Amino acid sequence: MxxxxxxxxxxxxxxxxxxxxxxxxxxxxxxxxxxxxxxxxxxxxxxxxxxxxxxxxxxxxxxxxxxxxxxxxxxxxxxxxxxxxxxxxxxxxxxxxxxxxxxxxxxxxxxxxxxxxxxxxxxxxxxxxxxxxxxxxxxxxxxxxxxxxxxxxxxxxxxxxxxxxxxxxxxxxxxxxxxDFDATAAVDDDVDAGPAEALSLSELLTNSRALFASAFAIVFVIVTFEGLYYRGMLTYLPEILHGLPAMEAIALPEGLEGIEAADYVYVGLLVVGMAGQYVGGKLTNRVDPGRGMAVLFAVFALLALAFVPAIQLGLGAIVVLCGVFGFFLFAIQPFYQNAVAVYTPADTRGLSYGYTYLGEFGLGAASIAIGGYVLDGFSTAAFFFLIAGFALAGMILSAALAAGLDRVLEARTPVETGTDD
Missing domain, CATH: 1.20.1250.20 (MFS general substrate transporter like domains)
Incomplete structure (x- = not known):
């Protein structure tokens, strides 16, 4: 670098x-x-x-x-x-x-x-x-x-x-x-990506309409489904793991009151996620964002469904599945972060990422309420089927992005922002 x-x-x-x-x-x-x-x-x-x-x-x-x-x-x-x-x-x-x-x-x-x-x-x-x-x-x-x-x-x-x-x-x-760094070193000289004058409400609405009339609208919905999957799994997986007989059978050393074997498995998948982040980030230089996200969402769906039989199996199967899950869960993040950079103009990049994380952390948090309702009223298997459904929706949209739906949108409504010179 x-x-x-x-x-x-x-x-x-x-x-x-x-x-x-x-x-x-x-x-x-x-x-x-x-x-x-x-x-x-x-x-x-x-x-x-x-x-x-x-x-x-x-x-x-x-x-x-x-x-x-x-x-x-x-x-x-x-x-x-x-x-x-x-x-x-x-x-x-x-x-x-x-x-x-x-x-x-x-x-x-x-x-x-x-x-x-x-x-x-x-x-x-x-x-x-x-x-x-x-x-x-x-x-x-x-x-x-x-x-x-x-x-x-x-x-x-x-x-x-x-x-x-x-x-x-x-x-x-x-x-x-x-x-000491140049915050606009990666944009063309004729693009004004530096701090701008305060936007009026009309300019903000114009910029927002332009973003959502472009491929960013697809990226936003994709990120929202990723957020639904991410929040739902990471919120309830620890609780699900805690209740498994394979975890309860493990006796930890004295002095670790309040800590369970499931906690170590959960932290372990987060650590494995570091490798996923690195591999995913490096692949964004070689793989189209839509194609990469489509493949990863397909893997997400399979992994969610794999938890249904795995939770009835032994400790080894659960640990392996959690490790694979942690790797792929975090591998997708560089792809959608790069997708925002690819499909939005540089002078509204802050606004673009603002909408992105409104979808990821804001709308995505709805899966906490939905997942809790399903777990309480139905079954653990139903919860994993729900989560797999979020992944399938993300896969379909990502495949559409890779197939050129962004070009259809751009042909109908070119991206223009209210802050262009």
């Missing part, structure tokens, strides 16, 4: 890792709060949801701000806001204070994906490689966040642990302030 690519890679990897570091640490604190405060699970679940909701819903306004102020500045604001949220958590002495601190974190965290991915898409020449390393950093954060939080909580009060968890954010801000 060139020096500019390396600098952007380091900056965005730090940001991506920390977003998920904070995100996955929060449920660990939930266990402690249930023991410390005299509230029910439903109320505390609502409090935590207040933090997670802005993470997805705030992506669109964050994307608009990225196009206005530039991605580097917004990533730094994100890091500062997330750290401030956890420092506020450390100072909390009531459920209300915890809720406010989590909302602060969620609003700040929503900024990262539109800003970080817009920066990669406009500043990096070797996008595939940087998308790969960027994704790996996210998986590192996903795995380390709960591990570090749970380990520290064994010996420290939760307020002190929250403060310690915030420190890496401050270090990343210091690194980011010294990072």
């Amino acid at each position: 060139e020096a500019n690519d390396r600098s952007i890679a380091g900056f965005t990897m730090a940001g991506h890792g920390l977003v998920h570091w904070f995100e996955t640490a929060i449920p660990i604190f939930l266990v402690v709060w249930l023991a410390e405060f005299d509230v029910g699970v439903a109320l505390l679940g609502l409090v935590v949801a207040l933090g997670y909701a802005p993470f997805g819903l705030g992506a669109l306004p964050a994307g608009i701000l990225v196009d206005r102020f530039g991605p580097k500045r917004l990533v730094l604001v994100c890091l500062a806001g997330m750290s401030l949220g956890f420092f506020a958590l450390a100072a909390s002495r009531s459920i209300v204070a915890i809720a406010l601190a989590l909302v602060c974190w969620g609003v700040a965290a929503s900024i990262y994906h539109p800003a970080g991915l817009a920066l990669i898409s406009t500043g990096v020449e070797d996008r595939g490689t940087v998308f790969a390393w960027h994704g790996i950093a996210g998986n590192v954060g996903i795995a380390l966040g709960p591990f570090v939080a749970a380990t520290l909580l064994i010996v420290l009060e939760w307020q002190l642990v929250a403060a310690i968890m915030a420190v890496p954010g401050l270090l990343a801000i210091g690194y980011g302030l010294t990072a």
Whole structure:
């Protein structure tokens, strides 16, 4: 990679890792709060949801701000806001204070994906490689966040642990302030991809209509189905694994109360996902986005269906299936991130990624409610069939994109934005 690519890679990897570091640490604190405060699970679940909701819903306004102020500045604001949220958590002495601190974190965290991915898409020449390393950093954060939080909580009060968890954010801000790179190095000289004047409402609507009259509309729906699959599987797979006889039969060493064998299997699939991120990122330089996503969605459907008989089998089959699942689940992320870069104009890249992560984390979260209803009212097999249906829908749309549906849309309505010179 060139020096500019390396600098952007380091900056965005730090940001991506920390977003998920904070995100996955929060449920660990939930266990402690249930023991410390005299509230029910439903109320505390609502409090935590207040933090997670802005993470997805705030992506669109964050994307608009990225196009206005530039991605580097917004990533730094994100890091500062997330750290401030956890420092506020450390100072909390009531459920209300915890809720406010989590909302602060969620609003700040929503900024990262539109800003970080817009920066990669406009500043990096070797996008595939940087998308790969960027994704790996996210998986590192996903795995380390709960591990570090749970380990520290064994010996420290939760307020002190929250403060310690915030420190890496401050270090990343210091690194980011010294990072030197060209955020528009990968776009043509005649394209204005830098910070723009504030958009009027009419210009914002014009840009949005132009995006959704183009191939981006297909990409948006594809990403939404990926989000439905991703959120549904990662939310309920740990609970499903915990209830399997193959897991319950494993006796862990003394001193690991509250930790089950299923937890290790789940963390293991997240670690395997790092390899998927890397391979997927490298393949984006060689494989058409639509074709790659179509193949991966087909694999998703098969893997979801494979869980139906596998959960009745022994530990070995479950571990192998989870490992394969983790690899492919994260291999698709560089493909749809690259698809946004391929099918959108550079001057609305922040807005494009804002819509993308509104679909991924916002609309995709609907599978939590749908999946919970199916698991509660029907069966585990029905849940996996539902999840496979999301994958099949994504496969069909991805195949249509690969077959040239984007060219049909572009022929009917050329992409024009309200910010073009």
